[in-house]
Every structure is written in C-alpha cells, then in structure tokens.
Amino acid sequence: MSIDVGHTLPHARLNLLRDGIEPVDTQEVFAGRKVVLFAVPGAFTPTCSAKHLPGFVQAHDQFKARGIDVACLSVNDAFVMAAWGKSQNVPEGMWMLADGNAEFTRALGLELDATGFGMGLRAKRFALYADDGVVKHLAIEPPGEFGISSAQAMLEAIND
Numbered sequence: 001m002s003i004d005v006g007h008t009l010p011h012a013r014l015n016l017l018r019d020g021i022e023p024v025d026t027q028e029v030f031a032g033r034k035v036v037l038f039a040v041p042g043a044f045t046p047t048c049s050a051k052h053l054p055g056f057v058q059a060h061d062q063f064k065a066r067g068i069d070v071a072c073l074s075v076n077d078a079f080v081m082a083a084w085g086k087s088q089n090v091p092e093g094m095w096m097l098a099d100g101n102a103e104f105t106r107a108l109g110l111e112l113d114a115t116g117f118g119m120g121l122r123a124k125r126f127a128l129y130a131d132d133g134v135v136k137h138l139a140i141e142p143p144g145e146f147g148i149s150s151a152q153a154m155l156e157a158i159n160d
Contacts, residue, residue: 002109002140009133012104014073014097017082026104029071029095030133036063036154037097038127039073039105041112042119043084047146048074052125053088055151060091062155068129071095075102075111075122099123110140127154 040048127149
C-alpha cells in the first residue's frame with residue numbers, strides 16, 4: 001500500500017552530501033514546514049535530467065515565494081545526487097536527497113522494480129506536497145510518463 005493524501009510521511013534516514021555524507025531524518029526535512037518532494041527513477045537519466053529536475057530548478061523561486069521548500073529524491077547515493085545537482089545548477093536551499101537503500105521509497109510504497117532495465121530497485125516518478133509531514137497532494141506518474149509530477153503541475157495543484 002502506498003502513501004496517500006492525509007497520511008503522515010514515514011520516518012527514514014536519507015543522505016545529503018555537504019562537508020561529507022550527512023545523514024538527515026525525514027522528520028528534519030518535513031516537520032514544521034511546507035515541502036514539495038519530487039522523486040525520479042534515477043539521477044542523470046534522460047527525462048529526469050532534461051525535464052523533471054530542470055523544471056523544479058526553474059520554478060524554485062516561485063515555490064520559495066509561496067513559503068514552500070523543494071526536495072528531490074532518488075534511489076542513488078549522496079555523491080551521485082550532489083554531482084547531478086551541481087551539473088543541473090540546483091539552487092541553494094533545494095534538497096538533493098539520496099535514498100541509497102530505498103528505505104524511504106519502500107516506506108512510501110512507491111518503489112519501482114527496474115531490474116529488467118538493469119537499474120535495480122528505484123523510486124517511481126512522483127511528486128507530493130506535504131505540510132508539517134502530512135501529505136496534502138500526491139501525483140504518481142504512470143510508467144513511462146511525465147506531466148502530473150512536474151513543477152508546473154505542482155504549482156497549479158497547491159492551493160496554499
């Protein structure tokens with residue numbers, strides 16, 4: 001069963017790369033704030049690099065103006081996420097969260113078995129909006145599609 005609107009996001013440990021690998025609890029990311037979290041099947045993959053992440057980079061100021069933080073999640077390691085963020089000019093303050101063991105992704109029930117493509121377990125492409133850790137909007141893309149989890153779609157869906 002996957003996470004749904006009205007559910008509280010589960011606790012899990014993710015990683016960031018700052019002055020080294022820094023563990024971060026999901027409570028630290030979501031508690032007491034409004035956050036759009038979008039997940040991609042893989043850093044440096046075509047749609048993720050050409051559309052999904054760039055859309056949130058371009059719209060980052062629009063989210064911030066509405067008091068909403070932005071976080072990107074992928075089942076990759078923190079080094080990959082940091083390198084991808086740097087290559088995509090991710091703005092200061094946008095979280096590039098590594099879920100290397102898919103702990104959080106599995107807890108959300110939004111894992112994708114991509115072993116047939118040689119990619120192992122990944123996250124489905126999705127975006128959610130949470131206020132103080134409670135999901136207010138959830139957009140899970142059908143396999144192979146991109147649209148409802150885009151930055152523009154999330155800006156339109158959030159009524160705060």
